[in-house]
Amino acid sequence: DGGITQSPKYLFRKEGQNVTLSCEQNLNHDAMYWYRQDPGQGLRLIYYSQIVNDFQKGDIAEGYSVSREKKESFPLTVTSAQKNPTAFYLCASSTGQNNQPQHFGDGTRLSIL
């Protein structure tokens, strides 16, 4: 089955530690996205990539970093500079063409120890 796989489902971070969230898709999509979801605030865009080896900052990129070395993979690193990292993180992909829907993974819930 084609889809988006996020791992791990739950992740805990210690103070001052960087953590990396995995996102893999086998939909052959060009575009991939990372969102942060907090209660009552909907989805906020962190980073997106429309092609391999290229990515752009979204609305809340500070304290996060990404890479796009392969079409299938778009890992997100939550750095120690992100002072409030506790949230539900969602990865999505799309064909990248205009007005095509995004397909989402089942998320990673990050908490601070």
Place this chain on the structure above:
Amino acid sequence: QQQVKQSPQSLIVQKGGISIINCAYENTAFDYFPWYQQFPGKGPALLIAIRPDVSEKKEGRFTISFNKSAKQFSLHIMDSQPGDSATYFCALYSSASKIIFGSGTRLSIRP
């Protein structure tokens, strides 16, 4: 800057009733209006979508009504069922690949 307002924030509907969720947007740069459904612990999934050249789209019990002049669109769920209990998000897509999500509506259907 907030470009879409979704209401209500939460909604309780009796089984068999009609659930209505609304979104209003602020400019006309958008040309695709999807609704997503999200269950707890899962990612959002596309439910139904509409383009601005039509005023209504129906798929089963789900209908989108679109009012371009008022810059509003709404989701109607007919004959609401307990399995429809979820969080619903509207979204706005522009031709510049800009996507904006509403803040979500938590829908609970009482048996």
